[in-house]
Each structure stands twice: as structure tokens, then as C-alpha cells.
Amino acid sequence: MTTIKSIRTADEIAALIAEETASPAFEHAFTETIDGFRMSYADDESDAPMPLAHEAELATEMVVRTLFDLFRDTRLESLADRIAWGMVHSLHKVAGQLDGEADKAARKVRDLIRDADGSEVLTAELEEAQTFCQSLDEARDAVACMRDHAARTFAAETGRPWSAPRGSLVSSKRTASVVAAADFLAARRQQRIDRHAPKGPVVLFSGGQTWEDSDALWDRLDSIRTRIPMMVLATTAQDKGCDAIAAAWAASREVPLIAFTLAKWRRMGDRAGFARNDAMLALKPVEAVVCEGSGLQSHLARGVRAKGVPAHFFRLRDQRRAA
Incomplete structure (x- = not known):
């Protein structure tokens, strides 16, 4: 028999919505930033959507918490934090790999901007490189968001924080796509500055x-x-x-x-x-x-x-x- 709960108050409505709504961090990290997504030059562009933000958040937390629930009050309980640490580290490692790949792709964009001559061939290659770089950034932000949430779940379960182991000149030749790519690199550079230099006293x-x-x-x-x-x-x-x-x-x-x-x-x-x-x-x-x-x-x-x-x-x- 299905029980239907009557929702009357604003607080109850807000709680119900919260159950189906991701946190701002996940909403931001799982927002699609480009139309054509590709994880390598060998791949065709994909218009597949990003995972739903609230599902990604719930799944990330569930993976870590379920492990602790499984081992709690058993002879394997002492291993839970070691395995959970490895789960967070796997997300950390993939985020780092994507970051490195994105940096390499950004260098290619810079080289193409430097060599741009207004030809259709170089313009197309530049647009392709920019899409690839932005795709890697998008994927990296999503995985890093999952890592951060998994780390918070680890801290909530263990009482201690998770920690990683010890580690443009404009010329008349520039076409509109080259200018857009240069703007993209500037925005990407500022994003990395913000990420690695927290602001505040x-x-x-x-x-x-x-x-x-x-x-x-x-x-x-x-x-x-x-x-x-x-x-x-x-x-x-x-x-x-x-x-x-x-x-x-x-x-x-x-x-x-x-x-x-x-x-x-x-x-x-x-x-x-x-x-x-x-x-x-x-x-x-x-x-x-x-x-x-x-x-x-x-x-x-x-x-x-x-x-x-x-x-x-x-x-x-x-x-x-x-x-």
C-alpha cells in the first residue's frame, strides 16, 4: 500500500524540493558549457547531456557511506577508512589527469593562436582544439566536485579530513574565432588563478x-x-x-x-x-x-x-x- 504524505507548510515544501535539488557546487560543476563535447581528438563530438547534478551528488555520497555501513560492527570495520580514502584518491587522481590534459590542450590553442593566418584550415583546427580544451575543463570540474564531496563524506564518517598523498597580441590577421579563443584562454587562466589562490584574509x-x-x-x-x-x-x-x-x-x-x-x-x-x-x-x-x-x-x-x-x-x- 502506497502512503501519500500531505505537504502543507513552506518548510515541508522546501525540504521536498531540497531532496531533488543538488547543492550549488554540483549545479555549477555539472552545467553544460559547450554544445559539442569530446574527450579526445579521435572522438566525434557528442551532444550527450551531463549527468544530473543531484543524482551525481547523491551517488558520490552513497558510494562512500555504503562502505562504512557495510563494515560497521564487523571485523572489517577498521579497513573502511583505508578503502574509502582510496575511493576519494581515485577521483583526485582522475581530476589531476584531466587537469594536465587540459593544460596540454591549452598550450596547443596558444600555439594555434600564434600561428593563425586567417585560413579556413587553421581556423577549423583552432576551433576543434578549443572545444577539446573546454571539454576537458568541464569534465575536470565535474570529477573534482565529486572528489570534494566524497572527501567531505569521508571526513564526516571518520572525524578527520581526507588529504592527498605527498604532490596575446592582436593583429589584422586574426579572425573572429581566434579572438574568441584568446578570450577563452584568458577566462580559463583566471579560473585557475581563482581556484589556486583563495581570496580572503x-x-x-x-x-x-x-x-x-x-x-x-x-x-x-x-x-x-x-x-x-x-x-x-x-x-x-x-x-x-x-x-x-x-x-x-x-x-x-x-x-x-x-x-x-x-x-x-x-x-x-x-x-x-x-x-x-x-x-x-x-x-x-x-x-x-x-x-x-x-x-x-x-x-x-x-x-x-x-x-x-x-x-x-x-x-x-x-x-x-x-x-
């Missing part, structure tokens, strides 16, 4: 790896975010202790996170960590949180004080007393 965070009292750190970060709602959090990106706590907070609050790993400065040897601190201070932070740890935290604390940045300092002995 920067708050620095750094701390040692021996830390278990997360409540005090979450409370302080919440307090800062109340005053600076558009904040961007920059951390020293250690995978345990204070930085891991801060990353979990950022994931929970959907605050943009800049992870300053040591990879860029490793060639500097023992100076790498200090050079990273200097790079973080160069962001002109509006506030900082520094927890007692090693000499790197002491160095950062001195730099913060020297620049007059409002700061919050946490000591190990305070944490131990609170634990």
Missing part, C-alpha cells in the same frame, strides 16, 4: 605533532571565524597533531585551507621549515594561532610578533592539564 596556524586537546583549538578558530567570516586558513600541513586538528576544523566549517608543505623548500635542507615560515608570513596574515612544538613554531611565533600580527599562543602544559 589569511589566518596562520602552526603547531607541534604532539597534541590531543582539539576542543580548545576548535573553539579558538571558531572565535576567529566569527570575527573574520571570509578567512582563509594557512597551515604548516603536518598530517598529525595541531595541523591535522586545524585541517579537520577547516573541512568541517568549509573554510579554504592553504597547506604549506615542505616540498617546495626541501632543497634548502635544514633551512626548509624556516623558509616556509617566511613564505607564510609574506601572505600578510591578519591573525595567527601558534601552538608550542619545535623550533619552527618558535621561529614563526617570533616572526608573528615582529610583524605585529595579533596572535594566540597555546602551550603544551596547558593542553596536558586540560586533557
Whole structure:
């Protein structure tokens, strides 16, 4: 027997619509941006639609959550987070591959713009290259959106964030299609700038790896975010202790996170960590949180004080007393 529920209030109607509506991120990522889609030069252009945004969002979450539900209260429960991590990583890897392929396609568009002579042959080749590049961008955004949602689901299930492993001159010869392609590349370049350079006041965070009292750190970060709602959090990106706590907070609050790993400065040897601190201070932070740890935290604390940045300092002995 089918039960039909009577919907009377505005809240009930909104809830019903929400069940069939994707989040803004999925609606944006799964919007068709071009008419002819192609994933390689060997493929014919396709007019097939994108997957439905709300179905993509539900399927992404279901894949991750179902695994945890299956293993919960069984002898395999401890493996759930490891397998789920791999699921998120597979989406991350494919998104990265598509990004690289799109960059390569964009270079071809640039070369064709440079060599453009107004001929029909080069104009057609340029339009084809532009379609291919934009198709890769479209696919990359969709997969990256799925990865981000899968990562949020992973964090909700495990209590910790998912993290990846450690890595035009105009001339009279230009035709209308060449100008359009140049505009396309400029727009694509700006999109990548926005993606890799979050806008907002920067708050620095750094701390040692021996830390278990997360409540005090979450409370302080919440307090800062109340005053600076558009904040961007920059951390020293250690995978345990204070930085891991801060990353979990950022994931929970959907605050943009800049992870300053040591990879860029490793060639500097023992100076790498200090050079990273200097790079973080160069962001002109509006506030900082520094927890007692090693000499790197002491160095950062001195730099913060020297620049007059409002700061919050946490000591190990305070944490131990609170634990």
C-alpha cells in the first residue's frame, strides 16, 4: 500500500524540493558549457547531456557511506577508512589527469593562436582544439566536485579530513574565432588563478605533532571565524597533531585551507621549515594561532610578533592539564 504524505507548510515544501535539488557546487560543476563535447581528438563530438547534478551528488555520497555501513560492527570495520580514502584518491587522481590534459590542450590553442593566418584550415583546427580544451575543463570540474564531496563524506564518517598523498597580441590577421579563443584562454587562466589562490584574509596556524586537546583549538578558530567570516586558513600541513586538528576544523566549517608543505623548500635542507615560515608570513596574515612544538613554531611565533600580527599562543602544559 502506497502512503501519500500531505505537504502543507513552506518548510515541508522546501525540504521536498531540497531532496531533488543538488547543492550549488554540483549545479555549477555539472552545467553544460559547450554544445559539442569530446574527450579526445579521435572522438566525434557528442551532444550527450551531463549527468544530473543531484543524482551525481547523491551517488558520490552513497558510494562512500555504503562502505562504512557495510563494515560497521564487523571485523572489517577498521579497513573502511583505508578503502574509502582510496575511493576519494581515485577521483583526485582522475581530476589531476584531466587537469594536465587540459593544460596540454591549452598550450596547443596558444600555439594555434600564434600561428593563425586567417585560413579556413587553421581556423577549423583552432576551433576543434578549443572545444577539446573546454571539454576537458568541464569534465575536470565535474570529477573534482565529486572528489570534494566524497572527501567531505569521508571526513564526516571518520572525524578527520581526507588529504592527498605527498604532490596575446592582436593583429589584422586574426579572425573572429581566434579572438574568441584568446578570450577563452584568458577566462580559463583566471579560473585557475581563482581556484589556486583563495581570496580572503589569511589566518596562520602552526603547531607541534604532539597534541590531543582539539576542543580548545576548535573553539579558538571558531572565535576567529566569527570575527573574520571570509578567512582563509594557512597551515604548516603536518598530517598529525595541531595541523591535522586545524585541517579537520577547516573541512568541517568549509573554510579554504592553504597547506604549506615542505616540498617546495626541501632543497634548502635544514633551512626548509624556516623558509616556509617566511613564505607564510609574506601572505600578510591578519591573525595567527601558534601552538608550542619545535623550533619552527618558535621561529614563526617570533616572526608573528615582529610583524605585529595579533596572535594566540597555546602551550603544551596547558593542553596536558586540560586533557
